[in-house]
Amino acid sequence: xxxxxxxxxxxxxxxxxxxxxxxxxxxxxxxxxxxxxxxxxxxxxxxxxxxxxxxxxxxxxxxxxxxxxxxxxxxxxxxxxxxxxxxxxxxxxxxxxxxxxxxxxxxxxxxxxxxxxxxxxxxxxxxxxxxxxxxxxxxxxxxxxxxxxxxxxxxxxxxxxxxxxxxxxxxxxxxxxxxxxxxxxxxxxxxxxxxxxxxxxxxxxxxxxxxxxxxxxxxxxxxxxxxxxxxxxxxxxxxxxxxxxxxxxxxxxxxxxxxxxxxxxxxxxxxxxxxxxxxxxxxxxxxxxxxxxxxxxxxxxxxxxxx
Amino acid sequence: xxxxxxxxxxxxxxxxxxxxxxxxxxxxxxxxxxxxxxxxxxxxxxxxxxxxxxxxxxxxxxxxxxxxxxxxxxxxxxxxxxxxxxxxxxxxxxxxxxxxxxxxxxxxxxxxxxxxxxxxxxxxxxxxxxxxxxxxxxxxxxxxxxxxxxxxxxxxxxxxxxxxxxxxxxxxxxxxxxxxxxxxxxxxxxxxxxxxxxxxxxxxxxxxxxxxxxxxxxxxxxxxxxxxxxxxxxxxxxxxxxxxxxxxxxxxxxxxxxxxxxxxxxxxxxxxxxxxxxxxxxxxxxxxxxxxxxxxxxxxxxxxxxx
Numbered sequence: 062x063x064x065x066x067x068x069x070x071x072x073x074x075x076x077x078x079x080x081x082x083x084x085x086x087x088x089x090x091x092x093x094x095x096x097x098x099x100x101x102x103x104x105x106x107x108x109x110x111x112x113x114x115x116x117x118x119x120x121x122x123x124x125x126x127x128x129x130x131x132x133x134x135x136x137x138x139x140x141x142x143x144x145x146x147x148x149x150x151x152x153x154x155x156x157x158x159x160x161x162x163x164x165x166x167x168x169x170x171x172x173x174x175x176x177x178x179x180x181x182x183x184x185x186x187x188x189x190x191x192x193x194x195x196x197x198x199x200x201x202x203x204x205x206x207x208x209x210x211x212x213x214x215x216x217x218x219x220x221x222x223x224x225x226x227x228x229x230x231x232x233x234x235x236x237x238x239x240x241x242x243x244x245x246x247x248x249x250x251x252x253x254x255x256x257x258x259x260x261x262x263x264x265x266x267x268x269x270x271x272x273x274x275x276x277x278x279x280x281x282x283x284x285x286x287x288x289x290x291x292x293x294x295x296x297x298x299x300x301x302x303x304x305x306x307x308x309x310x311x312x313x314x315x316x317x318x319x320x321x322x323x324x325x326x327x328x329x330x331x332x333x334x335x336x337x338x339x340x341x342x343x344x345x346x347x348x349x350x351x352x353x354x355x356x357x358x359x360x361x362x363x364x365x366x367x368x
Numbered sequence: 369x370x371x372x373x374x375x376x377x378x379x380x381x382x383x384x385x386x387x388x389x390x391x392x393x394x395x396x397x398x399x400x401x402x403x404x405x406x407x408x409x410x411x412x413x414x415x416x417x418x419x420x421x422x423x424x425x426x427x428x429x430x431x432x433x434x435x436x437x438x439x440x441x442x443x444x445x446x447x448x449x450x451x452x453x454x455x456x457x458x459x460x461x462x463x464x465x466x467x468x469x470x471x472x473x474x475x476x477x478x479x480x481x482x483x484x485x486x487x488x489x490x491x492x493x494x495x496x497x498x499x500x501x502x503x504x505x506x507x508x509x510x511x512x513x514x515x516x517x518x519x520x521x522x523x524x525x526x527x528x529x530x531x532x533x534x535x536x537x538x539x540x541x542x543x544x545x546x547x548x549x550x551x552x553x554x555x556x557x558x559x560x561x562x563x564x565x566x567x568x569x570x571x572x573x574x575x576x577x578x579x580x581x582x583x584x585x586x587x588x589x590x591x592x593x594x595x596x597x598x599x600x601x602x603x604x605x606x607x608x609x610x611x612x613x614x615x616x617x618x619x620x621x622x623x624x625x626x627x628x629x630x631x632x633x634x635x636x637x638x639x640x641x642x643x644x645x646x647x648x649x650x651x652x653x654x655x656x657x658x659x660x661x662x663x664x665x666x667x668x669x670x671x672x673x674x675x
Contacts, residue, residue, distance in 0.1 A: 089508075093515045147476045150457075166518050169454045169476060174511050176483060177504045184497055184504075193491055197484045201396075204481050208400045211473050 066108040069366065070359050073116045077109045080134050087135075088178070095171040102142065110367075111137040114236060114264070115243040117363055118257045120356035122247025132185035133246045137239045139179035144203070146172035186246055199238050206230030215291035215313065217301060221336075224298050228269045229262065236265025253351075260347045264364060267340040270295055271368050274333060278325065285321045289314050296333045303327055341368060373415040376673065377666050380423045384416045387441050394442075397481060402474040406482070409449065417674075418444040421543060421571070422550040424670055425564045427663035429554025439492035440553045444546045446486035451510070453479035493553055506545050513537030522598035522620065524608060528643075531605050535576045536569065543572025560658075567654045571671060574647040577602055578675050581640060585632065592628045596621050603640045610634055648675060 067074035084103055090096040112134035119130055146168045183196055209227045213219045240261025244254045273294035276284055287294065288310060293301070300306050306327055309320045344364055351357040374381035391410055397403040419441035426437055453475045490503055516534045520526045547568025551561045580601035583591055594601065595617060600608070607613050613634055616627045651671055658664040 090512065090515070093512070094519070095515065147480060150472065150476060165457065167515065169457060169479075170511050170514050170518075172476075173454060173479075173483070174508060176480070177507050177511070180487065181501065181504050184500055187497070190491055190494070194488065197488050197491075200484050201481060204477050204484070205397070205400070207477050208397070208402065208474065211477075212399075212401070 063108050066366065067113060069362050070117070073113055073359070076116050076130070076134065077113060080109065080112055080131065080138065083131060084135060084138060090171070090174060093167070093171075095167040098168075099142070099171060099175070102145070109138060111141050111235065111239040113363075114239040114261065117356070117360055118240045118243030118249075118261070119247040120359060121244045121253050121257060121351070122249035124246070124248035129186055129246050132182045133242050136179050136182040136186070137242065139175050139182060140200070140238075141235070143172045143175035143179060144207075146175065148207070186242075199234060202230050203234050203238075206232075206234060210292075213293075217307060217310065219293065219298055219301070221295075221298060224295055225266070228266055232269040233262040233265040236268065237261035240264070256347065256350060260344065260360075263340060263344050263347060264367070267337070267344060267368055270337050270340060274337065277328060277333075278330070281318060281321055281325070284325075285316060285318055288321065288324075289316050295336065296328045296330070297324070299332050299336070300327065300329050303329075344368075370415050373673065374420060376669050377424070380420055380666070383423050383437070383441065384420060387416065387419055387438065387445065390438060391442060391445060395482075395485070397478070400474070400478075402478040405475075406449070406478060409452070416445060418448050418542065418546040420670075421546040421568065424663070424667055425547045425550030425556075425568070426554035427666060428551045428560050428564060428658070429556035431553070431555035436493055436553050439489045440549050443486050443489040443493070444549065446482050446489060447507070447545075448542070450479045450482035450486060451514075453482065455514070493549075506541060509537050510541050510545075513539075513541060517599075520600075524614060524617065526600065526605055526608070528602075528605060531602055532573065535573055539576040540569040540572040543575065544568035547571070563654065563657060567651065567667075570647060570651050570654060571674070574644070574651060574675055577644050577647060581644065584635060584640075585637070588625060588628055588632070591632075592623060592625055595623050595628065595631075602643065603635045603637070604631070606639050606643070607634065607636050610636075651675075 064074055064077060067077060081103060085100060088096070088099050088103070090099070115134045115137045116130065119125070119133075150165050150168050183193065188196065206227055206229075210231060213223065213227065216223075237258050238261070241254055241258040244257035249257065274296060276287060277294045277296035284294070288297070291313065293310075297306070297310075301310075306324055309316065309324055312320060348357065348361055348364065351360065371381055371384060374384060388410060392407060395403070395406050395410070397406070422441045422444045423437070426432070426440075457472050457475050490500065495503065513534055513536075517538060520530065520534065523530075544565050545568070548561055548565040551564035556564065581603060583594060584601045584603035591601075595604070598620065600617075604613070604617075608617075613631050616623065616631055619627060655664065655668055655671065658667065
């Protein structure tokens, strides 16, 4: 886990260290080969983005019951890890020789196990039946987002609206959930919970677009893989009306690094940047609506580091 | 769905018909290619064994709120379907050409979606927080059973105790859950709920053993596939100490139908039958402990048809 990302907010960094220890201790599959993989992912994985967002938005409320916050933050990371295990399989990143597919099998059940751990933590935040039901609906939207993404592979007619509908369900929904839960569990006002949800969605969408921009302009090797897979980042979707680009994409699995270079040369960078600026402007507007104080300062700094 | 299995208990058959209509109506993924697969599975699939067991054990209690029973029965089938989608992938039954694995991806997320539907139905049965937590623990045991099964592939040292520990977690736990939930939601006494749980486990284990016997003695083609996959049904585990059988199994993927015939000729049928009889005797004992009445009669008939 790369906690240096959180150095600017030492309190959140400390909370995430505690979270990591807690998760390492409570993943209970000791006799399974998949156990060490989960632990490794927890130790060396990402920046704990979702629980970090959760803790930042929790600063907007007055209640800081450590057990409730720990359960809420754990839930965020467990849902993320569960989906990550299932995404890995579908992204074909686990190259497994036939027959057996033992690694795939292990990863599927490990993801399922992490879903049950996720619900266990949600239970500890003592949700009402209707709140629990909201969790399930949110999870269904995230899954539908993943399914939609699959449908748009090699889809040369995908529009910008399709793209945003899909990332809104996938990344937007996940970030919204972290932000909203943080504010709600900390007992923030209903108005602040609603504002947190909108901020979460917008930060999630902007983050996804920034990742797409990074991929399209600065990561030729991964862009090649992505295009061969029929997955088009936003800058490609915005340039799909250019016949040269369209023609090159039609080469599908036979695309080469030279083709990728040709495509990159013709991408419409100004339009992409205008789209991205709309999102970051929206985030600034929403941040300005937060009450002045530590939470607002910390969130502003966070957005600055993330995007 | 093959409802003729339930013809002997017309009331349960009617409840299962209603359940099928309800599930067909409430699987909400209409724009996804996977949607029609789920519907097809619901229309043409198995005998609705788990919800059927649920309804049979519900006869042991006085409360027959149709909504609560429908939710409980749906939960049984949804959990079964979710695991079925994930098992299909791991069993490599969906033969998918590279690249993309779109079908696998779809099936994984469809399984995840069915888990969320499962939890939605569980919520409707208004469980206490500790009951909900029990559900999650049961699901974790079922998943651990699936993971254990993977570990025992090509395991020539697997003991009968290992085998029973594993099927107890996998099939036993699933049937236990259906039986216990039926009795509990119908408001049966705590003693009857406990007895139902034990009956469920034992029926589940006996069912698994009967399937294994069927496979080992009467289904050469599927036995070949199973042995090539390193999955050994109980009669094989009981005969693993015979050097000739052990030697043939070591051929692994290169096993032929002739080898399978040689193996079948040497299986120790009396020992298998003794093991099976222990289980069915245990079921008879437990059935005798039920109060005399319709529930007992229906369950006895059901066990007779199933095993």
